[in-house]
Structure formats: C-alpha cells, structure tokens
Amino acid sequence: MGSVTEEFRIIIAGGGIAGLATAIALRAPNRQITVLERSRMLGEVGALISLQPNATKIVSQWGIDKFLEQAEPMPDRAFRIFNLEGKMVREMRLETDMFGADRMLYHRQDLHKGLLDAATSPELPGPPAVVRTASAVASCDPDAGTVTLQSGETLEADLIVGADGIHSAIRAAVLGEERSAIPTGISAYRLLIPIENLQNIDNLPEKMIDTSGRSSEGTTTMIMGHDKRVIMGPGRGGKVFGVVALVPDEKMNETSSTASWVEAGSRQKLMESYADFPAWLREIFARAPDIALWQLRDIDPLPTWTKGRAILVGDAAHAMLPTQGQGASQSVEDAEALQAFFRQQHAGGRPSATEVASALRAVVAARYERASLIQLYSRQQARPATDSKASNTVTLDPAQFMKYNCDYHGAEEWLARQQAKQ
Template identity: 85%
Template sequence: MGSATEKFRIVIAGGGIAGLATAIALRAPNRQITVLERSRMLGEVGALISLQPNATKIVEKWGIDKFLEQAEPMPDRTFRIYNVEGQMVRKMALEKETFGADRMLYHRQDLHKGLLDAATSPDLPGPPAVVRTSSPVADCDPEAGTVTLQGGETLEADLIVGADGIHSEVRTAVLSEERRAIPTGISAYRLLIPFENLKDLVLPEKMIESKAIEGSTTMIMGHDKRVIMGPGRGGKVFGVVALVPDEKMNEESSTSSWVEAGSRQKLMESYADFPDWLKNIFAAAPDIALWQLRDIDPLPTWTKGRVILVGDAAHAMLPTQGQGASQSVEDAEALRAFFKNVPAAGTGSRPNADEITSALQSVFAARYERASLIQLYSRQQARPATDGKTSNTVTLDPAQFMKYNCDYEGAEDWLARQRAKSSE
C-alpha cells in the first residue's frame, strides 16, 4: 500500500484515439498518466471517422466540447441506402431525440488533435497526461507492471492500458501468444474529396432532392460491393470508402496500411457495373488510398495482472457499422467508471494489486460481450466476402442493431440492465 505522497501511475501504450480517450477518462487528482506513442505523431491519416450516439453521449459528459468543436464535427442524422440506379431503398433516422445524442462525423486528424489537446490540457480535472512520442513498446510484464520500450528503457506502473492497435505488442503479453490480424476478404479504397470538386457533378435526381450528399451518410450497394460516403470538416470535404471483395479486386491489396496508394483506373474497373455518376465522384478525388481490411477474432480475455487491452488491441472490427472509434470510447468510459474509487478512500494514493485486478475484471465483464457482438456483426455485414470467417450469426436486422449500438448509457448502466434481464 503506497504512502499519501505517491501518485497512482498509469501507462497507456498507444497514442491513437483509444489511448487518448483513455487518458482523458482516467484523469483525476494524484494520478500520473503517461502515453507512449510509437510514431512521431505528425498527424493522423486523412480519413473521415464517426462517433456514434453511444460515444457522443460519453464525450459530452467528459466536458471536452471546446476541444472537439475545433474539429468542426458535423451532425449526421440520417443514414440512406441507395441501389446502383440511384434509388433510395432504405432510410434510417439518427435523431438526437431517439438516442440522446447525435452521430458526429469528424476528419480523423481533427478528432485526434481534439483528444490530444484535451488529454494534455491543464483545464481538465487531474494532472495533464504526458505524451511521449517515438516510444514504441517492445515488451510488457503484466504481473510486475512494467513496460519495456524498444530502446531498452523500462517503465513501472500501477495500471497499464494496451491501446496499441491491431498489431498490439501488449496483447501478446496478456495472452502469452501472438494473435495476428486476420484478412477479412475485403479491401477498401479511401477517397477524401474537397467539396469544391463536386459542385458541378450531375447526380441522380432523388439523391439531389434528399440532399444526401450534403447532410447525411449515404451507402450505395450492389454487385457484392458497397460505397459509403459522407461530409466532414464542416462540409469542406467529402469522404468516400469503397469496399471490394478481394477476389474481385483488379489490383493487389496485401497491406493493412491506410496510406498505400491505390489505382484510380483499377478502382474504376472494380466499379465498372456501377453508374457513371458514382464514377464521376471517384474521378473528383485528388488521390486514392487502398488497404486490406483486417480484424481479430474475439479474444479469450483482455486482462492479466495489472494490464487491460482496449480499442483495436482488444476487439479490432470492420468499419461496416462505423463503431470502431465509438467502442474505444466505451472502453475508456468503463475504465473511468470502475476506477473512480481506486484506490479506496483512506488506503493511500496508490492502489494495491488486488484493487487493480478487481477493477479490471469489472471493466472486462461490462465490455466483453457487447464489444464482441458488435465485432461479429460488423464482420457479418460484410458478407459474402467474410463468409466462413465465423460460425456464429447475429439475427438482428440493421435497425435493431442500430438501437443495440446507440441505446447505451455507460458500463455501469449496461451491467445493471444485463443483471435485470437475467433475473426476469
């Protein structure tokens, strides 16, 4: 048991969205939070990303609005699905009144910067997090509570959070074996288009009437392919992700890097059966990136000793529901909830091993089933390309699953609901 002068030491491996959200969530008096980021943090990849209502509700409670407002988020209150003829076949509302918050679209760089500014700001409760860049983790000892960097330096911590992504080193330490990311049979082209480039395009009449290109997320489906589009940066840019089954690709996609260049000509060939108006949107993009989508199977555990995994390290999932970042925020909120009284009052400033283990088990119990189901459904939505990747099936339809995703009020409430269901 530590003395009253010792701080509760928290080390977070990974300075992406999951790591920074965790740093914000765990800030409190007498806590020392260090974030270890492998890169030089010169800027996140340029792509659009969403926080769904389940995550927006959480970050609003954290009081970081002034940091996120600088990111120029756009509320997205409608999800529309079109066929390849440009006819709307389904419309789902994402009204704030339905789920208690908006779905917000961000440019990934801007969201990352907003979270970084909040994590390191002196204006939030507790000492600011210290972010160390160019600090890749090489090893972790969960029982001893140590993290070793590639340069050989070892850091001791009372709590270690593995937020180091889909290729996590901390995950290997927790599981005592390596779990590699799995190619899911789908590749994705990513386009980020200035809105100015789209103003003279001729789009299907019904799409223009619904203003789908201006104010909501739009999905075009057909021929085992899909395109998801939406606005960002206050309407300055338009993001497009085009998903293609690997066997129907016209170029090699063997990398999971988001910055690998893609061929515009090969993208056009993959969408040859789609109408010209969609290909005109592709043609308006200044450049095109291509990456192979990967996820991981549900892990047997996320925690060992003083360590827990969060975000992609714990439950990497496909982007078909747009829940990846939101599930990372949910993980951070769960840590905040179950560590709010750690260490226990009157027991010193540093928690003992039993307190850490107990709190981590509560986080895992609150998060595992929910995150794993969303992970599974994200994979299932990518069928037929992902057929054979799992033997389980989710029977909810998209509207039901949207309610499951978004009707969420935090980890403690979730556990209470589950207990109430089991006692019925």
C-alpha cells in the same frame, strides 16, 4: 483503497483515439498518466470518422466539448441506402432524441487533435497526461507492471493500458501468445474529396451529396450492388466528402496485402472494379485528388483482455470492420468503463496489484459481450466476402442493431441492465 500519499501511475501504450480517450477518462487528482506513442505524431491519417451516439454521450460527460468543437463536427441526421438505379431504398433517421445524443462526423486528424488537446490540457481535472512520442513498446510484463521500449528503457506503472491498435505489442503479453490480425476477405479504397470538386456531376441522384459546402448537418449514404458497397459522407463542416469503396479481395484488380492506411491505390483499377456501377458514382471516384487502399483486417474475439496490471482496449482488444462505424465509439466505451471502475480512486492513492486486477476484471465483465457482438455484426455486415468465415449469425436487422449500438449509457448501467435480465 491504496495509500493516499503515492501517485497512481498509469501507462497507456498508444497515442491514437483509444489511448487519448483513455487518458482523458482516467485523469484525476494524484494520478500520473503517461502515453507512449510509437510515431512522432506528425498528423493522423486523412479520413473521415464518426462518433456514434453511444460515444457522443460519453465524451460530453467528460467536459471536452470545447476541444472537439474546434474539429468542426457535423451531426449526422440520416443513414440512406441507394440501389444501382440511384433510388433510395431505405432511410433511417438519426435525431438527437432517439438515443440522447447525435452521431457526429469528424475528420480523423481533427478528432485526434481535439482529444490530444483535452488529454494534455491543464483545464481538466487532475494532472495533464504526458505524451511521449517516438516511444514504441517492445514488451510488457503484466504482473510486474513494467513496459520495455524498443530503445531498451523500462518503465513501471500500477496500471498498463494496451491501446496500441490491431498490431498491439501488449496483446501477446496479456494472452501469452501471438494473435495476429486476419484478412477478412475485403479491401477498401479510401477517398477524401474537396466538396468543390463534386459540382455538376451528371445524373447524380437527389439527396446523395450536398455540394453547397455550407451545411451544418450531414447524411451518410451507402450504395449497394452486386458484391460491393460504397459508403460516403461529409466532414469538416461540409467542406470535404469522404468515400470508402469496399471490394471483395477475389474481385480486386490490384493487390492489397497490407493493413496500412497510407498505401496508394490505383484509380484505374478502382474504376475497373466498379465498371458495372453507374457513371455518376465513377465520376465521384474520378474527382478525388488521390486514392488510398488497405486490406481490411480484424481479430477473432480474444479469450480475455486482461492479465495482472494490464488490459487491452480499442483495436488491441476487439478490432472490427468499419461497416457499423463503431470502432472509435467502442474505444470511447472502453475508456469510460475504466473510468467507472476506477472511480473510487479519484480521491487519490496508489492501488495494490490485487485492487487493479479486480477493477480490470470488472471492466472486462461489463464490456466483453457487448464489444464482441458488435465486432461480430460488423464482420457479418461485410458479407458476402466474409460469408464463409462467419461461424454464427446475428439475427437483428440494421435498425434493431442501431438501437443496440446507440442505446448505451455507460458500463455500470449496462452491466446492471444485463444482470437484471438474468
């Protein structure tokens, strides 16, 4: 396949989690990987994020555990749902032997740094990826295999991966039209609280928060009531506690009109939105150093993710709401699928345009149905705010869907399993 005398040139647009995971997955001898990142990469947004068992299995296979250990990941041992009276109404255990790996909780900055270090480390197989910051992509020609930066510079590659997020510049080139992110009817307040700030909260329900700051394991908690929900969990080895509070847009007491993660939110307005929730929950809100607010947006399933030499991955392909905690994990799955279907290229050599396009079609065939279903269920779980926008319904209950999400062992195995059912 291809000539063994020329390097396989890969451009990845986007240096976030999806882009760096792809850079790690595609590393191999005789490959030149360039990551184009629009920002100066001075630090990822401060928030907690998880890698579900389906993704944890994959990153362990990449041999990057030592890079991620520096991120102080915490295995998440249970998902607990509480009502407004503080009573635990459901607990789903998350043991390693259930899905072959743990659900791991990270601070987003730490996970990003671990992936960046792995992508650029000389210790992994193949040449390290080269990350170019302040290199925003303006346009792409998928058939020619070119990317033009906002600076006017044009770069050529045998494979172009659009990992440039929900506002992807590559997406329009692949689809031949603009597909903008759409508001989903929900806004989210994001709080990151030092664990020492959460001591001595009156009437805090048992099993809600471990305030010792010494726990090596975590638990994710959701409080549901009326048409709102709050998801909480620990990070950085138990030293911080992350909170996401979801509010239907029509019930907001302030305007949320952007998808920016750094827009400031009002503590007073958050308190007003949760005025009918228990005092212990509002006390948690009160102890946050600052509050961010963003309007949750996703995209409808796209007609395709690929054209010519280009493919979309992560949020560029299937941006989804955080209600299943699968956004980052689906990006990792995309990266593994690219690795799997370009595996025969590991001996080196530059593939032809026909060979690249064929491999990319195989990636989409293995990934499209699964990612689209998880995307749909993530939107459905945000109801009732998006109830009127849902065109169909996934009938699995949360435990069944957790099994669907996490019982995954890679693209080739998944594709074979689906074909066996036909």
